[in-house]
Amino acid sequence: MKWATFISCLFLLSFAESKSLSRKIRDAGVEATASRFATSPLTEFDSLALAWFSQYVQLATFEEVEKLVNGVVARSTNCTTYGLPDPRCTDSLHASFLNELCHAQDFVAKYRLTECCAKADPERDYCFIAHKNATPGYIPTYQEPDVEDLCRPSRNVIIAQYIYETARRYPDTSIPTILIAIHEFQKVIPNCCQDADKSSCFHEKDAAVTKKFEEHNFLQQYNCLILKKNGRKEFKDFKIAQLSQKHPQAQYIIVDTLAEVITLGHEECCRGALFQCFQKQVDFANFVCVHNDTTSTKVVECLSYYERESPRAELLPTDEEFMDNRESCQHYSENRTAYLAKFLYEYARRHPEFSIQLLLWVDEKYEALLEQCCKTEDAPVCLAQLDEQVNKHIAENLEAIKPYCIIEKRGDYNFQNLYVIFMCFHIVNKSLC
Incomplete structure (x- = not known):
């Protein structure tokens, strides 16, 4: 190369x-x-x-x-x-x-x-x-x-x-x-x-x-x-969701490996250790380009793989493995972090239309349901609430954003003014608005 x-x-x-x-x-x-x-x-x-x-x-x-x-x-x-x-x-x-x-x-x-x-x-x-x-x-x-x-x-x-x-x-x-x-x-x-x-x-x-x-x-x-504000776990989850959406054909072990790699690399770069950061990128590029057959089924060269989305195969719903499975609670109790990461991977690769933020929200809700449902006698029935909660959350957000969509149609100027007011009241000191 x-x-x-x-x-x-x-x-x-x-x-x-x-x-x-x-x-x-x-x-x-x-x-x-x-x-x-x-x-x-x-x-x-x-x-x-x-x-x-x-x-x-x-x-x-x-x-x-x-x-x-x-x-x-x-x-x-x-x-x-x-x-x-x-x-x-x-x-x-x-x-x-x-x-x-x-x-x-x-x-x-x-x-x-x-x-x-x-x-x-x-x-x-x-x-x-x-x-x-x-x-x-x-x-x-x-x-x-x-x-x-x-x-x-x-x-x-x-x-x-x-x-x-x-x-x-x-x-x-x-x-x-x-x-x-x-x-x-x-x-x-x-x-x-x-x-x-x-x-x-x-x-x-x-x-x-x-x-x-x-x-x-x-x-x-x-x-x-993101790394500084949310910590390494959420940062890694963010990368798992990104990689899973972009390359749904990649195996979980590869996605988890790359997410961990990216997280550790960013930790080096963000603390200012730029040479170590560079060295990690060099070695990572070598690894990925040599083992590209494990990340995508149709990789011709390193660059082409990372510039395009992998083909999306027909994937079965996640219900059978994560909601209807009576062993879900056992898997969760044995290794919570790994189990939730696997759920995020499976869910993200099936929902390319979801934003990363929504995927992380779903992962968080699934964890909350596990904590709640694993204490009941019929965990699968309890866990089935997830789809309903996700659909409700999406509907509420769509309803909340409708007024902004109407204003956006009136032109960029009106939408930008509204956005400035929104930022002013929710992020900056309200007394300055």
Whole structure:
């Protein structure tokens, strides 16, 4: 798989980690620098290192960051090409990068990071993360490169500066998100350089790339907000419902594995451990693309699988297994979390028309019914209430939303005004409305 395509796959896949994956995948952070570097094209390794150092020391100059990149590349080259007996060759890439950073004592002193280098891992990493500043305006406005310079054959330095400038302004954004944005920008260069109006072409194409980048960056922040506000269990349930709807053909063990992987990956990314986050995405992409036959029956390549919905087979109703089954209470008491996750998976793959929020509501109601019904003599009859409760809930919500639908038909302006009032009264301080 080409590296650019592979990065695109990472970008689409989101995040990954799982108990059922091999120790190599679960413990990606302890893999040797040499083995990691050996599997990455030199220019892409440069880009990865450049983005990482730019995020960790945002105020450093491009020349300073470039020097750090050259240092870590040289060491990795020695490990892979010459097999030098250097104990540092067994360091993980993350530790190797941190070591390179702390080795430049005058550099870390200049940017007041000496205290971080005095700590042992993982506290050393946490210290660097704590110094990141994503406040808008913390880094001066980026002056876009001259169009003619972009069209010269020797534009690699400009692209490198583009990575540097982007990464230091987005210190909490995952590295694959940044690299794919750079890749998308590079794709427009040949066409725009042949355009009669190069400036307008670059302005238009760059705006589209930036918009896509900001959307994915927002999505990452949104996922972190859900994780922080609702906790990992609800976040994982959210992902189980998403995956089950999108790929109803996938087996439960695969869906549960991927949901767990995505959850753990987001935990790494959301706490600011972006390199570990990147490593998990790399290993997850490898795992999924190698084992794609276990997730879909008609997968030609990794990207095509994740960009389209799997075919939906005829699925039997969930009643027989979860409502009419007298063993439901026993299964629930034995492992509540796993049983409810299995119910959510089965219910979601049968209801692609339901929102994720509604599916989570159904899962919650089913749990409440289990608590109630398993204390009765005839649990199946009691559990049969679920369908009635779901239908009632949907009808009530449809009735409640009718007035909004009428206003929406009167135009976007009226609907937006109503929505502003709604948000004001229900979310913001009512006294301000």
